[in-house]
Amino acid sequence: MRWYVSSCDDLHGDIELPPNEVIALGRSTETGITDKSVSKLHTLLKFQPAKEVVLCKQLGKHPVIINGEEVAKDMKVRIGLSSVIELIPGKYRYTIQAGRGGKRHLSDSSATTPVKKHQTRPPSKEPAGETVIPCVSRDTGTRDTSHDLSSNTRPGGRVSRELSKFLLAKLECSSSDDTSSSPWILTKDLIVRNSTSKGSSKIAAFDFDHTLVTTKSGRVFPKGPDDWDIMCPGRVHSKLKQLHEDGFKLLIISNQNGIEAKKTTVQQFQEKIDKVVSKLGVPVQVLASPRATATRKPAPGMWIAFEELYNDNVPVDYSNSFYVGDAAGRTAGWDLNHKKRKDFSSSDREFAHNVGLAFYTPENFFLGQAESTQWSWKSFYIPKYIEENLPLVQDSKKLESSKQEMVIMVGYPGSGKSTFCKRHLKSYERVNLDDLKNYNKCVALIENSLSAGKSVVIDNTCPDEASRKRYIEVAKKYTVPVRCFVMNTTIDHARHNNRFRRIAQSGIQVPGIAFNTFKSRFHAPSSSEGFSDVLHINFTPYFAEKHLEELYSMFLGS
Numbered sequence: 001m002r003w004y005v006s007s008c009d010d011l012h013g014d015i016e017l018p019p020n021e022v023i024a025l026g027r028s029t030e031t032g033i034t035d036k037s038v039s040k041l042h043t044l045l046k047f048q049p050a051k052e053v054v055l056c057k058q059l060g061k062h063p064v065i066i067n068g069e070e071v072a073k074d075m076k077v078r079i080g081l082s083s084v085i086e087l088i089p090g091k092y093r094y095t096i097q098a099g100r101g102g103k104r105h106l107s108d109s110s111a112t113t114p115v116k117k118h119q120t121r122p123p124s125k126e127p128a129g130e131t132v133i134p135c136v137s138r139d140t141g142t143r144d145t146s147h148d149l150s151s152n153t154r155p156g157g158r159v160s161r162e163l164s165k166f167l168l169a170k171l172e173c174s175s176s177d178d179t180s181s182s183p184w185i186l187t188k189d190l191i192v193r194n195s196t197s198k199g200s201s202k203i204a205a206f207d208f209d210h211t212l213v214t215t216k217s218g219r220v221f222p223k224g225p226d227d228w229d230i231m232c233p234g235r236v237h238s239k240l241k242q243l244h245e246d247g248f249k250l251l252i253i254s255n256q257n258g259i260e261a262k263k264t265t266v267q268q269f270q271e272k273i274d275k276v277v278s279k280l281g282v283p284v285q286v287l288a289s290p291r292a293t294a295t296r297k298p299a300p301g302m303w304i305a306f307e308e309l310y311n312d313n314v315p316v317d318y319s320n321s322f323y324v325g326d327a328a329g330r331t332a333g334w335d336l337n338h339k340k341r342k343d344f345s346s347s348d349r350e351f352a353h354n355v356g357l358a359f360y361t362p363e364n365f366f367l368g369q370a371e372s373t374q375w376s377w378k379s380f381y382i383p384k385y386i387e388e389n390l391p392l393v394q395d396s397k398k399l400e401s402s403k404q405e406m407v408i409m410v411g412y413p414g415s416g417k418s419t420f421c422k423r424h425l426k427s428y429e430r431v432n433l434d435d436l437k438n439y440n441k442c443v444a445l446i447e448n449s450l451s452a453g454k455s456v457v458i459d460n461t462c463p464d465e466a467s468r469k470r471y472i473e474v475a476k477k478y479t480v481p482v483r484c485f486v487m488n489t490t491i492d493h494a495r496h497n498n499r500f501r502r503i504a505q506s507g508i509q510v511p512g513i514a515f516n517t518f519k520s521r522f523h524a525p526s527s528s529e530g531f532s533d534v535l536h537i538n539f540t541p542y543f544a545e546k547h548l549e550e551l552y553s554m555f556l557g558s
């Protein structure tokens with residue numbers, strides 16, 4: 001399969017990306033770009049067929065925008081098919097395409113290779129600081145109002161069978177309730193309203209609030225159960241009717257966070273959906289998530305449940321299916337008039353990416369407006385850490401000491417402290433406030449262990465001097481040296497771990513405020529507090545099973 005870079009603005013024919021060779025994209029007679037803000041060697045591209053990625057390095061002094069994210073000079077990123085590169089923000093847009101045939105030309109079939117092969121400054125080895133930007137659904141940046149889904153290059157869904165099975169087993173959801181004539185199936189993790197339409201390989205899936213319905217009052221959140229209206233009614237009605245006639249199964253996939261937050265009830269949601277579905281006048285299946293487990297978008301649980309339980313065992317044709325949602329990560333002023341507020345998140349776009357569906361915004365899908373390229377992913381995206389391969393600890397310092405000691409861990413909730421202690425300080429007594437419930441019990445366990453000659457590790461967040469001092473005092477009493485291990489995990493990464501713990505291990509999800517509290521209290525530990533050494537621990541991912549790594553590598557929200 002050959003890969004190409006295509007000008008979205010039809011500036012010239014497609015440029016083939018030769019495998020494992022570096023080419024430059026920039027100002028040249030061949031590209032026709034004369035704009036001085038584009039350098040001659042603006043962006044270097046290297047197609048790596050074995051990894052199915054294109055490595056991009058930015059050389060021009062102005063940043064490029066890749067999939068909505070700014071990439072500064074000298075930064076490298078890896079991108080996939082359908083990724084969009086803007087050489088300068090909003091201008092000279094290119095997309096990565098694949099094809100089996102020869103070179104395609106958008107406008108000039110006689111175009112020669114339009115950029116010079118770059119010989120003098122090839123990227124050296126892949127840098128530690130390389131960022132990975134996931135490839136995106138083909139809507140991004142390309143003007144696509146026709147929804148010709150046949151050109152989607154994505155081969156199929158992204159979720160493996162193992163992960164599907166794993167998550168389905170975790171979720172409380174069921175395929176049917178034979179004892180009831182109601183279309184509703186209510187379980188802890190999923191609210192389902194069955195439709196009369198049969199399963200289909202073609203799925204037209206939609207978010208609910210602010211995609212199919214809006215509030216009558218104009219508020220973001222409805223004032224009450226009757227504060228709703230169909231979005232741009234004419235367009236939505238005709239589009240859904242057409243899709244239904246064309247054999248698409250219509251599906252709503254919606255987070256209903258208000259239920260867990262007790263702002264609304266399941267019954268109120270059911271009443272609203274009944275009215276909306278009746279007003280839409282076409283059969284629509286509804287799946288909604290009442291709590292923040294694997295069914296909460298962007299996690300893939302609702303889609304997995306749909307595919308496995310609610311599509312009459314008909315396999316989904318991903319080249320003919322898509323998802324439309326308003327949570328697209330667009331920045332403020334993304335519209336033509338620069339008036340629109342920023343999207344509250346990118347969870348719809350992330351959800352579509354996780355499961356492998358093409359993604360559209362409602363403005364593009366229903367109103368035919370060009371997709372804005374002003375967007376970015378809002379959730380943490382982990383593969384860059386997996387690929388960075390940082391050493392666990394700098395300078396090959398020893399983790400377990402041969403002499404008795406106390407280690408105090410410091411790090412955000414969810415930063416991986418407990419996992420680290422269990423894996424790397426196995427012979428130490430682990431003292432955890434969450435397990436023991438109070439400080440006195442912690443001190444008792446520390447004293448017992450130290451007097452028995454055993455090393456201890458304090459596995460609490462310990463953000464500031466005061467929270468560490470009380471443990472250092474106990475160590476002093478036993479004349480045992482103390483080291484401090486600080487987790488380098490960032491706040492966003494820790495939030496990601498927190499979601500992963502809830503989804504994969506049905507563990508606790510620490511409330512969001514705990515992260516901000518840690519951040520505001522954090523005071524970097526120093527040897528002046530009485531530490532014989534302070535070590536910085538890099539988060540080093542480890543997974544016992546492949547499907548867990550797969551889940552961890554997805555967008556999970558926060």
Ligand SMILES: Nc1ncnc2c1ncn2[C@@H]1O[C@H](COP(=O)(O)OP(=O)(O)OP(=O)(O)O)[C@@H](O)[C@H]1O
Pocket residue numbers: 411412413414415416417418419420434460461497498500501502505510539540541542543
């Ligand atoms: N090295 C790792 N590789 C893969 N997953 C990890 C790793 N470290 C932690 N995790 C996952 O991240 C989540 C949080 O990890 P862990 O419970 O160790 O954090 P913590 O800092 O002890 O959190 P808390 O302070 O809230 O108790 C868990 O689901 C865990 O499985």
